[in-house]
Amino acid sequence: MSTDGAALGARLRARDLSAAPAALNLLESTAPADREQAAALLREVSPAALGGEAPAHVIGVTGPPGAGKSTLLSALLHAWRDGPRDQDGRARTVAMLVVDPSSRQSGGSLLGDRARIDFDPADDGVLIRSTAAGQRLGGLAWATRSAAEALAAAFDVVVIETVGVGQAETDVADVADTVAVVVQPGGGDALQFLKSGIMEIPDVLVVTKADLGQIATRTARDLSAALRSLGAGRARVLSVCATPPPKGVDELVAALEEHRAGLDLAQRRLAARRAAALTDFAVEHGERGLRALGGRSEAQALLAEQDPGMDVPALVAELERGLG
């Protein structure tokens, strides 16, 4: 007996957070029966079903190992849960998808980041889920994108944490409304990657461990200068200390919100869904499949004709219809 995907999707749409773990189990499954139910679930949380884009702020957080991402996420989690409430007196609900690198040899993985994020287990407004990056290159877990889409219907904030600088944050950018790259003071990689174009311009750059003082300030200044020279003066650089006494966390929360407020959200997400559909199609059918559709640009044109409210699996199905 497989899980009823449509029912789970309807519960998420009604902002029933207790449906989330079972929904994630389903979305991660590769069993054929589960794939069908997963598609049904995603249909229930598509913009068409929701009557618009999902309400959550989807935030990508990425950076090299040791940059202090987990500590930063703990601090952000507390700021969101203890921070300003909406008119019903409700704190913002938060889902975190933590993507860990997998062991390539055995296929198994150690998902240890969860232990480093400090949260109250009795708080049912928080969900943390670790997933392995799996076989796919680029750092995003196989099911992370659809998980983020589904959770965005129910939670106020959805965070996707990945490891790495370079490819990882481009992958996250295809899913997130706002991308924050986290670096530690003195690490020159981010600067080099920015200058050489290996790294896309993030929306927010966070320099952690502000308690280190001068070296943190200098790193932040260098990154700001690099961004200006690249003509990306709008990207924010923030220096944050997430351990007690904390510093700059509230400013980071504000900067993330400010970025999202300035977005054409519908446009950004629509483009992301169409790009994702094309990626999924190419993974499934390869270059040969793309050629059968008349090439990449023809496929893009086909996608552009579709209803903006369609979810990714529905878009992929449309492309597959073109294969005849």
Added chain:
Amino acid sequence: MSAERSARLSEPDRPWMMRTYAGHSTAKASNELYRRNLEKGQTGLSVAFDLPTQTGYDPDDELARGEVGKVGVPISHRGDMAALMDGIPLGEMNTSMTINATAAWLLALYIVAAENQGVAQDQLQGTTQNDIIKEFLARGTYAFPPAPSMRLIADMIAYTVEHVPKWNPINICSYHLQEAGATPVQEIAYAMSNAIAVLDGVRARVGATGAEGEQLMEQVFGRISFFVNAGVRFVEEHAKLRAMSILWEELGRERYGVQDPRHLRFRYGVQVNSLGLTEAQPENNVQRIVLEALAVTLGRDARARAIQLPAWNEALGLPRPWDQQWSLRIQQVLAYETDILEYPDIFEGSKVMDALVAELLEGARAEMAVVAEHGGAVEAVPYMKGALVDSHRKRLRRIEAGEQVVVGQNRFTETEDSPLTADAEGGILVVDPAIEAQQIEALRRWRAERDQAAVDEALAALAKVAGKEDPSQNLMVPTIAAARAGATTGEWAGVLRRVFGSYRAPTGVGEAAAIGAPPIDSELGELRSEVSRLQEKLGRRPKILVGKPGLDGHSNGAEQIAVRARDSGMDVVYEGIRLTPAQIAASALQEGVHVIGLSILSGSHRELIPAVLDALHDAGVSAPVVVGGIIPEQDVAALQKAGVAAVYTPKDFDITRIMRDIVALVGAGSDGSSGNGSA
């Protein structure tokens, strides 16, 4: 050397200090035990504290549940310490306390207890273990982040050197590193690197420069002692101690400019190896302990100052007074019946011994250089932890493969029934579960009857000093004032947790995984195929949650399970130590795991496992639970009746086999739907 030199010493050496690591249930019960032990010829005390006391929680804290009075004595305030030391003259006693994160606090309580006996602090003799780096690496009873922890240690050293001059404020521990799997080279290198971090920390904190500073460092160096381990390969183990003596003297001369030979002497106490003690045919542990004791007594130039021996039944549960008496008698036979104390160093001039020492020195120096490259011991904790987990993994693989013989466990396993474990409790001590409620009640009375305003004031003063990093303000001063005012262990640590922040140490499993998976033998290869088949059936990769409920920080077993599960191809959510039942249930639900593995070595499984099962049930998680640890045979049935799918004890040393069981368990329970694991 003159030709007339006698083969014998003109007068035999005095025996080392003999201790028994002891304490359980309550201060009063432990006091009675200490007095009996002293009557039996024990010459010093070694206090075992319970886990809440070691990690800075009062008995009524949620995290203390099931742990009060279990692996040691609960000490919450000066009244408890007075009861523990009642009738024991503190001006004459030499007391070793296995206490680390909360060492400053327990020393303060001891100082206050002595005051009330009319003994001044400068008369006190003993040792606080106080080695936090090995807690991050191996033992897990830390409370605060590394930087403020090192500050506490530096303050304690600075305070005792001035005011409690006969006290050993820190015992650098290589003991627990070996328990965590360290090779002799790693044990030497990490202990020495640790000592460097402590000494550099003191030098920086007290601004030891100039002639006065040099004088202070000379004294500080002379007060640092070590707590080492000795395994059953006792010839090499003895060489290890000789190598440590050489390195220590070298370090003192070259790095800290120490000149007085008395201050340069490598002083160490020892508890011999527990890792090698087996649950199978436990009587064999007696001869292991005897041989290990030889490693630290045989050669005069590297003989222990103080010895405590484990009991034969440590792998089964908590030892009873009779078991500990047996271990004390081993020491007494060695010291008083044999002739080892009658000779000069018997290895002097031995080519074999010198070559062994040279080999260990070379390896240790190279490994110390690696730690230094990481920026010293504090910064290198993740590196060292990963290296230890990897060494332990290799050791277990050798035992599983039969390359390393463990008599009675992987060879010569045929056995008669043991009369030693035939009694109703299976030959161990079982702490009365009613103790916890009694301690909570007593603590509430203490709080109600004390001068609350004085306590509040003392804690506020402590917070103020802790919040400023002013080296002229030593944390020991407000700590002793708070002890005098009647504050509790949980209150003292609570203030510091708020100021310093909380901390989780690296687990080492990720780092060990990065070092590389073991070679795939046919067994592991077959297991991976099974995991792949299970993945097909489940639709998702099998996912296991591994964690330790309660305060027990002995995570070596849980880490090995986590690493092997990963090597078998599973997704492993490893949460490490000190989890509440609610945390485990929330993680199991949110992560959608297929099976949950729990590890407990502190004897609190009777309380904690049912609590975790209840929390899982309330969260609607139906994934099966397996339990591993020091679980006495007679408790296994009760755990299974409560709903545990399988129980593994130290005699189940083949981890790949445990993995096969777990995979089969998940396979049997799955109906092929993605919903497996949560309702």
